Amino acid sequence: MTIFTTKTIKKGLFSSNFTIFSAVFTILLLTGCSKSGASEQDQMISFAKSHTINYTTDASGILYEIITPGNSTHPTVSNTVTVTYIGTLMNGNQFDAGTITYALSQLIQGWQIAVPKIGVGGEIKVLIPSSLGYGSAGAGSSIPGNSPLYFDIRLIAVK
Secondary structure, three states: OOOOOHHHHHHHHHHHHHHHHHHHHHHHHHHOOOOHHHHHHHHHHHHHHHOOOOOEEOOOOOEEEEEEOOOOOOOOOOOEEEEEEEEEEOOOOEEEEEEEEEEHHHOOHHHHHHHHHOOOOOEEEEEEOHHHOOOOOOEOOOEOOOOOEEEEEEEEEEO
16 A cells, blocks of 8 residues: 655655656757747847848848849749849858749748849848748758858849
């Protein structure tokens, strides 16, 4: 027969609470929810300041500066766009550059938010948090997981 004393009950409650706390703490560490958002935002702001980008903050979390607004033809996510761009990590390493033509819906969410802010002939500088870029998976060997990204984008055409 098991006898539950006050001491046994308190020990059991402590053990249960400790187990719950440990599980929550482990989940936060594994998912990167503890400080990664603030850290990324700080990195993006620091990058913008050091590269004299006079940014505006979008509700989505991207920072952007419209260099040239372009004409009145702005793309929507359902359009195909032709752009020239340069992509850089926050440490200044360029990971990609070129001219591409893609459906805007097939590009990262940060581009889907930023590119419609300019018209054909326009240029935008945009800093994108990892959650709107390549997330925790990254992209190949050149973009590590949880990397905020910087792009200088020129919109050439919209179809």
